[in-house]
Amino acid sequence: MSQIINGFSKVSATIEYACFPSEKGAGRLFLVIGIDGRSLSFQKLANKKFQSTATFAIVVNDSSKNYFAEKIDFQSPEFADTNQLKQFFTSTKTIALPEGQYRLELLAYDASSKDTSRERAVIQVFMPGFRENVKNPDQKMSSKMSDILLLNDGKFVVQKSILDQNPELFRLSNFYTEKDTTLSFYCENVGLDKIYAEGLGLISRLRLIEITDKQSLDEFGRIKKIKSKSITASKFDINIKNLPTGKYLIVWDLIDSTNKVIARTQKEIQKSNPSLKTDYVQTSLAANGSLEEQIQNLHMSEARRFVASLLPISSASDQTTIDYLRKKGTEQELRSFILSFWSKKNKDNPLAGYTNYKDLIVQAEKKYATKSMPAYQTDRGRVFLQYGKPSMVENEYSDRFRQAMQNLNTVPYEIWYYYTLETPVKQNDIIFVFIQENRGNDNYRLFHSTGIGEVRNREWRKSVETNATYNFDRMDPNDRYDANDTKKFR
Numbered sequence: 001m002s003q004i005i006n007g008f009s010k011v012s013a014t015i016e017y018a019c020f021p022s023e024k025g026a027g028r029l030f031l032v033i034g035i036d037g038r039s040l041s042f043q044k045l046a047n048k049k050f051q052s053t054a055t056f057a058i059v060v061n062d063s064s065k066n067y068f069a070e071k072i073d074f075q076s077p078e079f080a081d082t083n084q085l086k087q088f089f090t091s092t093k094t095i096a097l098p099e100g101q102y103r104l105e106l107l108a109y110d111a112s113s114k115d116t117s118r119e120r121a122v123i124q125v126f127m128p129g130f131r132e133n134v135k136n137p138d139q140k141m142s143s144k145m146s147d148i149l150l151l152n153d154g155k156f157v158v159q160k161s162i163l164d165q166n167p168e169l170f171r172l173s174n175f176y177t178e179k180d181t182t183l184s185f186y187c188e189n190v191g192l193d194k195i196y197a198e199g200l201g202l203i204s205r206l207r208l209i210e211i212t213d214k215q216s217l218d219e220f221g222r223i224k225k226i227k228s229k230s231i232t233a234s235k236f237d238i239n240i241k242n243l244p245t246g247k248y249l250i251v252w253d254l255i256d257s258t259n260k261v262i263a264r265t266q267k268e269i270q271k272s273n274p275s276l277k278t279d280y281v282q283t284s285l286a287a288n289g290s291l292e293e294q295i296q297n298l299h300m301s302e303a304r305r306f307v308a309s310l311l312p313i314s315s316a317s318d319q320t321t322i323d324y325l326r327k328k329g330t331e332q333e334l335r336s337f338i339l340s341f342w343s344k345k346n347k348d349n350p351l352a353g354y355t356n357y358k359d360l361i362v363q364a365e366k367k368y369a370t371k372s373m374p375a376y377q378t379d380r381g382r383v384f385l386q387y388g389k390p391s392m393v394e395n396e397y398s399d400r401f402r403q404a405m406q407n408l409n410t411v412p413y414e415i416w417y418y419y420t421l422e423t424p425v426k427q428n429d430i431i432f433v434f435i436q437e438n439r440g441n442d443n444y445r446l447f448h449s450t451g452i453g454e455v456r457n458r459e460w461r462k463s464v465e466t467n468a469t470y471n472f473d474r475m476d477p478n479d480r481y482d483a484n485d486t487k488k489f490r
Contacts, residue, residue: 011035011039011040011054011108011110011119012036012039013034013039013108014033014034014173015031015121015123016031016034016149017030017032017125018148019126019127019128019146019147020162020190021127021129021144021146021190021191022129022190023190023194023230026096026097027096027097027098027127027129028096029094029097029104029125030092030093030149031058031093031094032090032091032092032149032170032172033056033090034088034089034172035089036088037052040054040110040112040113041110041112043112049078049080051075051078051079052076052110053074053075053110054073054111055071055072055108055110056072056106056107057106057108057118058105058106059104059106060097060102060103060125061102061105062102067095073111076089077089090168092163092167094163098127099127099128099129100126100129101124103122103124103125104124104125105120105121105122106120107119107120108121128144128145129144144189144190144191145190145263145265146265147187147265147267148185148250148265149185150171150174150267150269151169151170151171151184152169153184155169156169156184156235158186158233158235162186174268174269174270175269175270176240176270176271176272178275178276180240182239183237183238183239183240183243183250184235184236184238185236186234186236187234187252187265188232189231189232189254189263192228192230192232192254193229193230195262198228198229198230199227201226201227201228201257202225202226202227202254202256202257203225203226203253203254203256204222204223204224204225204226205223205252205253205254205255206221206222206236207221207253208221208238208243208249208250208251209249210247210248212246213356214388214389215389217243217248220240226254234252236252242273242276243273244273245272245274245276246270246271247268249267249269249420251265251266251419252264258400259392259400261419261429266420291339291342291350291354294355295335295338298335300331300334304325305326305374306338306361307322307325307334307338308326309361309364309374309375310322311382312381312386313345313385313386314341318341338354360385363384363389364385367380367381367384368381368384370442370443373443378443378444379444379446380444383416383432383446387421387451390417390418391418391419392417393415393416393417394415395413396410399413399415402465403461410464410465411436411463412435412439413435413436413444413447413464414433414434415434417429418430418451421451424452425452429450430449430450431449432449432454433446433449433464434446435460435463447460
């Protein structure tokens with residue numbers, strides 16, 4: 001993903017990069033470099049104006065060879081007096097790269113200064129691309145998304161190459177203040193024609209997702225129909241005047257007629273809006289008092305249940321302590337553990353972490369608890385608490401990919417779709433399949449998942465569609481997905 005790199009202490013510069021894949025070979029690594037004129041010396045020109053120059057040595061290589069090496073002078077505009085050099089000036093550079101993982105190294109210095117010291121920054125870059133499927137050459141290749149490139153307010157023209165745009169149009173910060181009322185950005189999709197016939201109808205879906213509670217703010221989203229073509233270049237403008245303070249993900253999805261997400265790109269932004277009075281903030285987060293005061297208001301029985309419900313999100317080192325506390329813990333021990341747990345887990349805002357999770361427990365108890373088991377002990381409740389609310393849920397009636405006809409002997413099941421998960425590592429397009437083992441109660445057992453560390457059964461669909469009395473003991477508890485398993489939505 002694109003990111004902002006800061007850190008030149010003498011030559012003060014901010015660097016943003018974005019990768020744009022290409023179906024015709026090498027993709028484009030697009031660099032935006034903003035340079036602070038205050039960090040540079042200046043020269044008087046023959047026309048009696050002033051100009052400064054920042055020199056960058058740029059090297060791109062992988063583990064075996066160099067792909068690009070060049071020294072580039074970025075010159076400021078010419079100014080009538082040196083006071084004007086305090087402003088930023090921006091330059092861009094594009095580097096052609098094939099698919100792969102790269103190391104981008106930059107050395108910067110002031111070309112007009114006698115100080116020859118260099119400032120250095122190193123960035124890891126991944127360029128997505130298209131590779132032939134050697135095992136099955138007839139298999140269609142997938143489309144690829146570029147990184148999201150943030151824009152300043154201005155006349156960015158989608159029909160023009162990014163190389164031909166005014167460099168000042170590209171934004172070098174993902175932080176938006178109260179005065180920033182528009183979120184503008186540009187991105188591309190390449191290769192839809194490798195999957196679908198040109199002109200086929202697809203859905204373009206844009207969302208803003210609040211990172212803390214993973215809720216999509218639909219009022220800031222966009223959904224529209226588009227037609228597939230080799231390159232889809234898009235510029236989006238979102239009014240964020242009423243966006244509350246917080247961290248958000250911009251997520252752009254392309255979705256086919258079966259509701260399958262075929263391509264996605266995303267980028268994190270931050271918004272500060274301290275004077276906004278909004279109903280978006282949950283009432284529990286607006287409660288007065290500190291985390292300590294909230295915990296003191298818990299009855300002992302409630303504190304014991306809450307500690308037990310922390311098992312789905314606790315580390316292995318905490319689970320023994322939780323098991324003891326839920327059975328024998330004193331009132332003071334229970335409250336001290338809750339305070340310590342959230343102070344470590346959510347250092348920036350432990351009260352928000354505590355109240356959000358408490359809200360999740362309430363929802364889980366209503367939906368997934370049974371007469372004999374609290375929600376956290378059921379598989380659906382555990383997954384709900386550990387990963388949050390699923391992006392979409394289907395059952396044996398609404399399953400879009402069901403092959404066999406629905407009949408009285410079909411095992412009741414649910415499929416939970418998560419477009420993005422952050423734990424244990426970042427994952428995309430994950431499913432959980434739950435099957436109702438005993439039709440005498442409402443408890444569903446986890447039967448298959450594509451999530452890292454979760455149980456899997458690649459033949460789950462065959463089991464639910466052809467046999468209503470599957471032997472769950474046949475499942476191998478050691479058969480789990482790991483980080484190298486890249487299969488999606490199976």
